Amino acid sequence: MRILVLNPNTSQGITDRLMHAARPAAAAGTELVALTAPRGFPYIATRAEAQIGGAIALEMLAQHHTQFDAAIIAAFGDPGLFGARELFDLPVVGMAEAAMLTACMLGKRFAIVTFAQALGPWYQECVEAHGLTSRLAGIRMLDGRFASVADVQDEKEELLVQLANAAVSEDEADVVILAGAPLAGLAERVKERIPVPVVDQMAAAVKQAEALATLRVRKATAGTFRRPAAKPTIGLAAELAARFGPA
Structure with a gap:
């Protein structure tokens, strides 16, 4: 089985984080291949950035989809996910949807904990788009600067754990998702410090894709x-334009 991991952010450091979390989750015989967006933003944090990142994700899929059995859009707001499911024949998994659906199988309500205030509105709309509002206990976000987006989980680890524990004690969350591509892999490191199941978004996406x-x-x-x-079409990349041609 070959699974394509698409990072619609331009940060290679984030791609490395995603793959570090993905590989231990993959079954024997599953090959994971990562691609980083060739243009766009170091990390996607707003609705406008998500629109651009989603379009780039569709281009990347159009160029490579025939070589894979499934694909993962590895950004927590799932940019381009619904469009990808229209255009392509292989299963396409959104990292956010996979994490949330996995969380729903572990408890009644889940909390989303992330590293930046700007992500809150976009993540809220992502929950709504997937029809999971009634299962959401709340979204908690750090408020402050960080030195490097690729290393934010190391820099802010203790504060993120504090937010997760507050979501459990104050929001009555049954499950916690540490959300945002730069936080991939953090769940494994901190899960014993949080008294409910902690879902790793990337590991969940790999298992759902498989x-x-x-x-x-x-x-x-x-x-x-x-x-x-x-x-x-006019001006689209040739591979993407072909997906809008005759089936």
């Missing part, structure tokens, strides 16, 4: 995620 690829379900030819009708 499961969907193993199921070998067909691509929809009806319903809202069928491939769109052919339409002419």
Whole structure:
């Protein structure tokens, strides 16, 4: 099995964090291949940045999808996820959706803990888009600067653990998700310091991608995620333009 891990951020350091968390979760025989966005933002934090990152993720998928059994969009707000499911035949997993659905199997309500205030509104809308608002205990965010986005989990580890514990004691969260690509892998390091299950977003995405690829379900030819009708395009990358051509 080959799984493509798409980082729609431009930071190679974040890609390295994602893969460090992903590899131990992969089953024997699963090959994980990472790609970092060739342009865009070091990390996506707002709605506008997510729109741009999502478009870049679609381009990357168009260029490489035929070589893989499944793909992961490895940014917590799942930029481009629904569009990818329309356009491509392979299963495409969003890191946020995978983490949240996994959390729902471990408890009634989950909390999202992340490293920047700017992420809150986007993550809230991501929860709503996936229909999981009633399962959300709350979103807690650090308020302050950090030296390096790729190393923010090391710099802010203790504060993130404090936020997670506050989500448990004050918001009555049954499960905690440490959210945002730069926090990939942190759950394994701190899980014994938080009294409820802690979901690693990247590990959850890998296991969900493996499961969907193993199921070998067909691509929809009806319903809202069928491939769109052919339409002419101007200026798109050739591989992406081809996905809008005849099926």
